[in-house]
Amino acid sequence: MDVPSRVERNELEIRPYREADGASVVALWRRCDLVVAWNDPLQDIDRKLQVQRQLFLVAEHQGQIVGTVMAGYDGHRGWINYLATAPDHQRKGIGRALMSVAEDGLRALGCPKVNLQVRRWNSNAVGFYEHIGYAVEDNVSMGKRLR
Ligand SMILES: CC(C)(COP(=O)(O)OP(=O)(O)OC[C@H]1O[C@@H](n2cnc3c(N)ncnc32)[C@H](O)[C@@H]1OP(=O)(O)O)[C@@H](O)C(=O)NCCC(=O)NCCS
Structure with missing residues (x-):
């Protein structure tokens, strides 16, 4: 089968996550190296489904x-998490389409x-985000675990 160099937008359905997507989404995140020891991906999904679940999107092709992309608005800024394109579908416009939606x-x-x-270490993602209009800003990223 020919692998198209780009996925046409009309062949790509970008839609909110559904409960039945769980196993596929977590498998995709693992393939994309987005699952880390300190975050349980299924718990992350469960939490997101409580808050602006319409902004947790998946891209479906055939x-x-x-x-996937998980977005959220905190009343001041929007945030993006878990942006991922399956390795065999990267560089075909899917990440850009997900970010746009x-x-x-x-x-x-x-x-x-x-x-x-x-x-x-993720210079690939930085290159991608810069290409679609994001800039590296002069901030220090800080965090604190609440649970
Ligand atoms: C980052 C990621 C989501 C990009 O997804 P993608 O589907 O391959 O990106 P697209 O094909 O939509 O790329 C959109 C544009 O960015 C460009 N681009 C993609 N990766 C790039 C890179 N590393 N450097 C520069 N430009 C890049 C593409 O050439 C394309 O350009 P065009 O629209 O002008 O033709 C994908 O590489 C990925 O899943 N990486 C692993 C998970 C990850 O690191 N996620 C980010 C966590 S912060």
């Missing part, structure tokens, strides 16, 4: 989940700006 959803909630965090 019946397969090939991408996520940004539309944030804009519709009144969100004026999107922030996101990238692990320091």
